[in-house]
Amino acid sequence: MTTHSPHTVPTVPLPELPRLLIDRAVEAALLEDLGRAGDITTQATIPASARAIATFATRKTGVIAGLEFARRAMALMDPAVRFSMLVEDGDRVAPGDEIARVEGSARAVLSAERVALNFLGRLSGIASATRIFADLVAHTPTRIVCTRKTTPGLRAFEKYAVRCGGGANHRFGLDDAILIKDNHIAVCGSVAESIRRARAFAGHLVRIEVEVDTLAQLVEAMGERPDAVLLDNMSPATLREAVAIVAGRATTEASGGVGPDTVAAIAESGVDLISTGWITHSAPVLDIGLDIAVG
Missing domain, CATH: 3.20.20.70 (Aldolase class I)
Structure with missing residues (x-):
């Protein structure tokens, strides 16, 4: 029988990421995407007064991470956009599960969409891969x-x-x-x-x-x-x-x-x-x- 040492890393939750770190990363990503003239497709096709209701939903089984990045992407485009989290980071999800809803300026939602999904998909992918390994040694x-x-x-x-x-x-x-x-x-x-x-x-x-x-x-x-x-x-x-x-x-x-x-x-x-x-x-x-x- 093997004995594990008392030095093993304890199971403790990760403290919340500082909002300043998240905002800097999300702002840089938005600036990269918006370029010099902004979202010209949305400006050309969507009236400034249009409102949108949107749902973030999973297409595959996994573990969620990065919801705050998606929320901040929307808020940095328009602070008035309402973002409701339906799950929490660390939650397991199945295909079709709704994980968040947004409501507000259609232009803001459309312009922030890709940045929000890039962070959410990347971080959730890492969380999902980690969960597979963690389950195998549970x-x-x-x-x-x-x-x-x-x-x-x-x-x-x-x-x-x-x-x-x-x-x-x-x-x-x-x-x-x-x-x-x-x-x-x-x-x-x-x-x-x-x-x-x-x-x-x-x-x-x-x-x-x-x-x-x-x-x-x-x-x-x-x-x-x-x-x-x-x-x-x-x-x-x-x-x-x-x-x-x-x-x-x-x-x-x-x-x-x-x-x-x-x-x-x-x-x-x-x-x-x-x-x-x-x-x-x-x-x-x-x-x-x-x-x-x-x-």
């Missing part, structure tokens, strides 16, 4: 975590979506913690020496994780008492040996070769965390549409 204490393989400029939002899907976050940036990888070790000379240098450099609140490829490297690393070990591209059988060697003295994180067909076996090895970049860099967009009526 019979174990292992947590699914993301990586820094994110869309430039959208990392905070994509990591939020991971949390909506039942996953946890790894580092947000290079300054969060020290993660000694194989190339650091190659330049430094050895696993042990790289950890010693990191320990001498780090403040008392900075955690140190080291990547190892073999059990021999792991034994060497544990002699220097790292806070976490990243077990790279190891088979489930080797991971079980690694977990036994660590024996709860550090957080164990498995990475490499993670997919829907392997993640359960990896989790059953007893590792605390499984990190995968797929849930952020390759997750398909969740198909969400905006069904609109213009009055």
Whole structure:
């Protein structure tokens, strides 16, 4: 029977994203879409006085994330647009489910439509992919975590979506913690020496994780008492040996070769965390549409 270390990431909700961060991203997306002359199609075809009632609805099964982005896209086009959320971020949805309704200026709704759907579809896609992995390991204490393989400029939002899907976050940036990888070790000379240098450099609140490829490297690393070990591209059988060697003295994180067909076996090895970049860099967009009526 394997024992998970007390260092496992706790299950806690992600705090709300600061509205300022959301507004800056949504405003930049709207400016990109509106260009130099605004939405000339809508201006040409829709009277300024026209009103619209529209519904955001899912076309596929998934998990929702990013409703606030859609709401802010509408509000930035026209603060008078009413946006009603019918579900919450993190909720599972089925095809045809209505997730939000908007009512107000038809021009504002039409001009904000694509930006709202881009954020909503992208973030919900990440949440949905994460949920698939999280469900596959739900019979174990292992947590699914993301990586820094994110869309430039959208990392905070994509990591939020991971949390909506039942996953946890790894580092947000290079300054969060020290993660000694194989190339650091190659330049430094050895696993042990790289950890010693990191320990001498780090403040008392900075955690140190080291990547190892073999059990021999792991034994060497544990002699220097790292806070976490990243077990790279190891088979489930080797991971079980690694977990036994660590024996709860550090957080164990498995990475490499993670997919829907392997993640359960990896989790059953007893590792605390499984990190995968797929849930952020390759997750398909969740198909969400905006069904609109213009009055």
